[in-house]
Amino acid sequence: MTALILRRLLQLPLVLGLILTITFALLWIIPGNPMENEGRRPSAEVAQAMRRQYQLDQPGSFLAQYAARASGIAWIAGAHPTPFDLGPSMRHPDWSVNEIIAAGFPVSATIGLGAIAIALVVGSIAGVIGGLRPGSWGDGVTQALALVGISVPSFVTGSLLLVLLAAKLRLAPVGGWGTPAHALLPMLTLSLPFAAYIARLLRFGLVDQMQTHHVRTAMAKGLSRRDAALRHALKNAFLPVLSYLGPATAIAMTGSFVVEKVFAVPGLGRHFVDGVLGKDITLVMGVVLVYAALLVLLNLVVDILYAWIDPRIEMAVRPA
Amino acid sequence: MRWTAWIVGALVLLLCVWGWSGGARRADVRVASADVFTLDPQRMTYMQDLRVARALFEGLCCSDPDTGDVVEGVAKSWTVSSDGRCYTFHLRPDARWSNGDPLTAQDFKEAWRRLLLPDLAADYSELLFPVAGARAFFAWRAAQLSAYANGDLHSAQAAEDAWREAIARFDSTVGIEAPDAHTLVVRLEQPVPYWLDICGFQSLSPIHRPTLERFSRIDPETGMLRTEPGWTKPGVLVCNGAMQLADWKYKRSMLLEPNPMYRGAHPAQARSVEILPIEDASTAVLAYESGSIDWVSDLTAEFRAELVNSGRRDVHVLPAFGTDFWSFNCRPTMPDGRPNPFADARVRRAFARAVNKDALVQSVTRLREPVAATLVPPGSIDGYESPAGLSFDLAAARAELAAAGWKDRNADGLVENAAGEVFPPVEMLFMTGNPRVRGIAGALAAMWRDGLGVQCDVRSKDGKFAKEDLRAGNFMIARGGWYGDYLDPTTFLDLSRTGNGNNDRGFSDARFDALLADAERTTDPAQRMRLLADAERLIVEEQMPILPLCRYVTLYMYDPDRLQGIVRTPRLDQRLQRLRMSGSASSPGEDAAP
Numbered sequence: 005m006t007a008l009i010l011r012r013l014l015q016l017p018l019v020l021g022l023i024l025t026i027t028f029a030l031l032w033i034i035p036g037n038p039m040e041n042e043g044r045r046p047s048a049e050v051a052q053a054m055r056r057q058y059q060l061d062q063p064g065s066f067l068a069q070y071a072a073r074a075s076g077i078a079w080i081a082g083a084h085p086t087p088f089d090l091g092p093s094m095r096h097p098d099w100s101v102n103e104i105i106a107a108g109f110p111v112s113a114t115i116g117l118g119a120i121a122i123a124l125v126v127g128s129i130a131g132v133i134g135g136l137r138p139g140s141w142g143d144g145v146t147q148a149l150a151l152v153g154i155s156v157p158s159f160v161t162g163s164l165l166l167v168l169l170a171a172k173l174r175l176a177p178v179g180g181w182g183t184p185a186h187a188l189l190p191m192l193t194l195s196l197p198f199a200a201y202i203a204r205l206l207r208f209g210l211v212d213q214m215q216t217h218h219v220r221t222a223m224a225k226g227l228s229r230r231d232a233a234l235r236h237a238l239k240n241a242f243l244p245v246l247s248y249l250g251p252a253t254a255i256a257m258t259g260s261f262v263v264e265k266v267f268a269v270p271g272l273g274r275h276f277v278d279g280v281l282g283k284d285i286t287l288v289m290g291v292v293l294v295y296a297a298l299l300v301l302l303n304l305v306v307d308i309l310y311a312w313i314d315p316r317i318e319m320a321v322r323p324a
Numbered sequence: 325m326r327w328t329a330w331i332v333g334a335l336v337l338l339l340c341v342w343g344w345s346g347g348a349r350r351a352d353v354r355v356a357s358a359d360v361f362t363l364d365p366q367r368m369t370y371m372q373d374l375r376v377a378r379a380l381f382e383g384l385c386c387s388d389p390d391t392g393d394v395v396e397g398v399a400k401s402w403t404v405s406s407d408g409r410c411y412t413f414h415l416r417p418d419a420r421w422s423n424g425d426p427l428t429a430q431d432f433k434e435a436w437r438r439l440l441l442p443d444l445a446a447d448y449s450e451l452l453f454p455v456a457g458a459r460a461f462f463a464w465r466a467a468q469l470s471a472y473a474n475g476d477l478h479s480a481q482a483a484e485d486a487w488r489e490a491i492a493r494f495d496s497t498v499g500i501e502a503p504d505a506h507t508l509v510v511r512l513e514q515p516v517p518y519w520l521d522i523c524g525f526q527s528l529s530p531i532h533r534p535t536l537e538r539f540s541r542i543d544p545e546t547g548m549l550r551t552e553p554g555w556t557k558p559g560v561l562v563c564n565g566a567m568q569l570a571d572w573k574y575k576r577s578m579l580l581e582p583n584p585m586y587r588g589a590h591p592a593q594a595r596s597v598e599i600l601p602i603e604d605a606s607t608a609v610l611a612y613e614s615g616s617i618d619w620v621s622d623l624t625a626e627f628r629a630e631l632v633n634s635g636r637r638d639v640h641v642l643p644a645f646g647t648d649f650w651s652f653n654c655r656p657t658m659p660d661g662r663p664n665p666f667a668d669a670r671v672r673r674a675f676a677r678a679v680n681k682d683a684l685v686q687s688v689t690r691l692r693e694p695v696a697a698t699l700v701p702p703g704s705i706d707g708y709e710s711p712a713g714l715s716f717d718l719a720a721a722r723a724e725l726a727a728a729g730w731k732d733r734n735a736d737g738l739v740e741n742a743a744g745e746v747f748p749p750v751e752m753l754f755m756t757g758n759p760r761v762r763g764i765a766g767a768l769a770a771m772w773r774d775g776l777g778v779q780c781d782v783r784s785k786d787g788k789f790a791k792e793d794l795r796a797g798n799f800m801i802a803r804g805g806w807y808g809d810y811l812d813p814t815t816f817l818d819l820s821r822t823g824n825g826n827n828d829r830g831f832s833d834a835r836f837d838a839l840l841a842d843a844e845r846t847t848d849p850a851q852r853m854r855l856l857a858d859a860e861r862l863i864v865e866e867q868m869p870i871l872p873l874c875r876y877v878t879l880y881m882y883d884p885d886r887l888q889g890i891v892r893t894p895r896l897d898q899r900l901q902r903l904r905m906s907g908s909a910s911s912p913g914e915d916a917a918p
Contacts, residue, residue: 035788045825046825056469057443092553098556167610170610177614179604180602270573270574
């Protein structure tokens with residue numbers, strides 16, 4: 005187990021370096037420059053000075069300096085006053101990328117974790133209802149709802165919730181951020197597809213597990229179908245959900261652009277998409293770095309949990 | 325297992341709900357606006373930024389939002405030399421920064437120097453280019469920085485030396501002087517009739533030097549003056565306008581409160597204003613409907629035409645100081661070498677005359693924008709007589725096209741030239757993402773197909789790609805548009821000057837350039853306006869590099885019975901400090917708010 009953790013942690017800088025380089029190359033290919041605004045264009049001399057300002061005329065040295073500052077190497081070498089400095093945002097020069105991430109990440113993480121929590125509760129209940137009695141009306145209803153949850157895009161559900169619950173019934177504020185009530189609708193909207201996915205995974209896992217020998221033996225020994233499912237089948241049926249939860253949590257936490265836009269929530273997902281659209285190179289690279297690190301770490305957590313739930317797994321990872 | 329999952333889930337949810345600070349402060353007036361990019365006045369470009377700057381900063385003078393006249397700002401008076409090239413501003417001796425520091429002419433001089441530095445590369449650097457020696461200084465510093473970057477010696481000392489040299493150069497060559505703390509003398513290269521209007525522009529606002537110095541450093545690597553993010557944050561930013569920054573959270577909210585040090589500040593004049601960046605247009609409307617927003621300052625929801633046509637009192641369509649137009653590519657050939665049929669002014673006129681603009685604004689945009697035949701919005705500038713422009717006339721359009729050699733020679737409904745070649749498909753370019761523009765593009769294509777017998781190839785491209793095509797001249801007709809920066813026809817006419825950075829059309833006409841140059845030299849204001857009108861006549865009646873469609877309109881949503889202080893004159897020069905909700909405490913005389 006320790007070896008697994010160590011190996012993953014050692015891989016982290018390598019993975020991040022690779023992702024950083026690819027992101028930078030992709031950003032470079034997009035035409036235009038971040039200093040450019042809609043409508044008016046400055047004269048050639050000013051435009052030239054703009055590119056100079058952020059060394060956009062020298063991609064190589066730009067990337068090298070960025071990597072040195074972001075990784076903290078420049079700080080260790082004494083060339084830069086602070087470690088892990090992701091630089092100023094190119095589009096919003098009043099803010100550093102560190103500040104933007106620090107402001108946006110907690111917002112997205114709150115909504116994401118809340119959404120995953122809701123999804124876990126709702127999805128598990130729906131999955132167990134369906135999995136216990138496949139083909140029953142309960143199964144039909146929950147699976148139909150899950151299908152709707154997966155297929156209806158969140159800008160539709162979000163707008164619907166907004167119009168119904170916020171604008172008409174006034175149960176929650178319309179957009180913005182600051183009070184717990186502001187988080188409710190975004191969480192709910194974001195949770196729906198996750199809940200639906202979890203419900204389906206769990207339902208099929210449970211149906212599968214109910215056929216296994218040990219569960220059938222338990223039932224033969226007089227355990228009711230429900231007790232056999234909850235005591236013996238559910239734990240194994242939950243494994244696919246667990247492996248889904250790792251990336252799902254990372255995706256949910258790093259922010260859904262659509263949900264954040266519909267509810268005017270100042271989260272990381274919105275900042276990221278705005279960054280891409282405006283070719284805000286430093287902001288996009290900073291967010292990608294955080295996202296990548298989070299994904300790697302959450303996957304590691306899932307692997308550890310896996311081994312904890314099912315000790316056989318660790319054997320499968322170790323031989324490498 | 326089951327219970328653990330649920331309990332953990334419930335706990336996480338509770339933690340999330342309690343895990344952040346409680347309710348935000350509620351301001352008197354809440355404005356939904358596009359997101360503010362920067363509060364650094366010298367770096368601003370966007371309208372929403374400039375609007376906040378008008379509350380936070382005050383220039384030497386400012387324009388009265390209701391009349392458009394130049395009125396005093398930090399300068400209580402000024403004199404102009406007889407040749408119109410030297411302005412002497414006398415600053416108020418009691419002018420103060422929001423922290424109580426005295427505001428001096430040096431604060432203006434250094435702000436203007438900052439605006440003029442290629443280090444900052446401000447979008448509006450060019451506003452200062454009329455100042456004597458300014459353009460040369462910009463080029464000199466750019467060359468100096470370039471030489472530094474390419475040179476071998478990169479050290480803090482070398483960068484500092486270069487910077488000192490640049491300051492000395494600025495002081496000795498650029499016509500901006502501060503002979504004493506309350507006098508600012510500006511010498512211009514040649515008379516600029518709208519110079520005072522420029523002095524009121526937000527980019528020329530003063531800066532609080534001690535604050536900025538704390539966040540500035542000379543970068544040894546590039547030799548450039550760098551401003552670190554941070555000096556515009558609440559608690560740090562020192563300003564001199566009627567309001568000050570009480571709070572600012574990135575893309576979340578901004579709170580402005582009255583600046584107690586502002587001259588004549590009256591407790592009841594300016595109230596706290598909160599600006600909420602709501603990006604989704606429909607959400608902004610819902611927020612207004614539910615009462616959490618008092619003013620939607622840019623109503624762009626897709627259903628806005630329905631709102632406008634529903635006759636609601638709180639939906640306002642206001643003509644703006646801008647013109648919506650399409651550009652004709654005037655270059656002789658396309659980038660790939662094909663001949664460009666629009667190089668011929670007769671073809672451009674034919675296409676312009678075949679457009680029924682009334683039909684466009686009534687049934688396509690459905691906002692009934694005032695249709696336009698000119699580039700400068702008629703009636704917006706005192707003393708300027710707009711030319712008539714070309715009207716919708718299909719017969720004349722077909723005649724023009726025939727005169728250029730394009731006729732339907734084989735009765736197939738399409739026009740051909742003398743060699744029998746069909747008119748090439750008209751490549752129409754516009755940016756994706758704006759349903760209004762998409763609708764207009766489709767309608768134009770239909771009008772040209774039915775009216776003139778040409779095929780149109782409507783291409784929409786993503787922003788950055790469309791811009792590349794525009795710059796490279798890779799289009800035949802492209803969507804354009806322009807908002808004026810200052811109250812003078814040249815703010816629109818300069819677009820068509822040979823080599824202008826915003827001349828996407830590649831238009832070049834010696835007579836037009838000569839008329840603008842004559843106007844620059846003329847000291848008689850009436851004669852100058854006549855020359856400019858002649859220049860505009862050339863481009864909207866004869867050469868047609870652009871096809872004006874209509875005035876831009878800005879849509880506001882606010883209840884006129886509740887929210888007071890919104891300006892409705894053409895420049896829509898809103899002052900946040902003048903907004904107030906009726907019913908909130910007010911005192912007599914508050915209308916004197918600047």
